[in-house]
Amino acid sequence: MPGVVQPERASAGANFRNHLLYAALQFGGWGLWFWSQASGDVLTGEASWREALTVWGGIGLIGLWLTHLLRAASKTHDWFALSTGALLGRAAASVAIISAVLCWASILLTLTVYGSPVTRFYAYIFHKLPIGLQILNQSLAFSSIVILWVVLYFGLMSQRWRHRAELRQAQLNEALQAAELRLLKFQLNPHFLFNALNGVRALIADEPAKAQEAVTRLARTLRYTLAAGDAELVTFGREMEMVNDYLALESLRLADRLDVVREIAPGVESVRIPALLMQTLVENAIKHGIAPLKHGGTLRISARVADKHLLLEIGNPRPVDVDKEPNEGLGLRNASERLRLLFGPAAKLELDLLDPARATAKVRLPK
């Protein structure tokens, strides 16, 4: 589906921008931190520029490299698809590991360069503190910078990931709806088809003219059903032509058990309705209403326009026994689902079963 592929392709360009943004933030952030630490050591810690730049340049590069590794790990293992709890756990572990490494690297570096864990001036200020507390002090300082990094990066990433997931879900729903629509439409009953063919076979010998007419109608019905896969909406007039073919074929089968009354108001013909909607309702009325009745009955089709809505009614007698109720209405449920997908709440389909011996399907569509 083009609708699904497109955002992927668009994200290739977006990917490059994201990498650029990341690089800028990563170098900028660590650079800023390196500069503030180094200059602090020089200005207030009485270290030389060479010493401070070596120490903080080294630590800064290690921090840059470790957080970059963290980013790579989070991407390859899809951490942002995990639950919040799992993500937080990984974030905490990363903070602990990276700040510990940074802390020990800084101790090694300062010991070699300054000869003490901090600059000589700071060593003088801190000399009363036990060495353990000095190390704790250092590691807390390193943790806070790593925490800041993790909070910023993980926060941004999980938000972006959620956004993308929502987008994907929306596209999926759309594709699903399209597929559903296609499926819901194809409801031409095979029972009808084979019975019609059987009827035609019977007519061929005795009434060839009638047989020819039936074949034509059957071909038109089939073609319409197949073409309905392309167009969502058709004019009411076009749909009724098909319904008339369909009813003629059903009359062949049901003979005098089927009687049809049409009440089509002027001006209805050009209103657009979902393809096969009328056909589904008429088929339903015959299948569950008229065909099971020994003496058949009258199918009433009425269509009119009232306050910017098209009102359709298909009424039929039905067998009174209620045992078979649950079977009824798969076609109707599909039709009603289709209306919902196409028009939202503006359209309505209801089956009036108040009269135990009658059923009336009522449809209201925005014109």
Add this chain to the structure above:
Amino acid sequence: MKALIVDDEPLARRELRRLLTAFPWVQVVGEAADVDEALEQVDKLAPALVFLDVQMPGGTGFDLLAQLERLPRVIFTTAYDHYAVKAFEVSAVDYLLKPIEPERLAAALSKVQAAALAAMSSTLPPNEPASKQEGPLEQIFVRDGLRCWFVPLREVSVFTADGNYVRLQWGKESPMLGRSLVALEEKLDARRFFRANRRQIVNLDYIESVEMGLGGRLHVQLRDGPEIEISRRQARQFRARMSV
């Protein structure tokens, strides 16, 4: 062979009638458009073969079979819902899909013919009247819930009364039949079936062994499982039957 066509569609009946003209030994004696009409016709015409549509107004082909006392041979005709026919646990019936293919019809009819010939030569002893109407039941249609069976009675080992119903022990199945034991007993082949006690009728062909019980009763072990008790009153008759 007398045949009846049961289908609610006039065109379908016409078509089948025409197809059957190719088989002169099949004589279509009547047509029916629904279950009630069909019941009437079966009573009146006693067809040996019924072509039966599944979906009809006011009841299905199965409803018709469930109401028939004596089953003719049945060929189902259906446009699409052959699944319903396939639901039969034992396909003692054939089905034809509409539009019916002449070759398939010929195959189904030759099966019917073969079965009729076999029945003719094996089950009717020469000294009995050839009229099938008077002979004992050989097959019944049983519908229990959603499942249907054509049950050949000689394969039923024991009938047990259960309220107003009768439970059939038929291989692994034990479907319920909506008749009383007394009504059923009248229709059974007395040479094969024996009233063992107040509640049970046993198929003599299935008896494996007989043991003496208390107070003149007999315990009968059947081939496919259950043990049946023969009441004292019936035991004497049983001995007489078995010693002959």
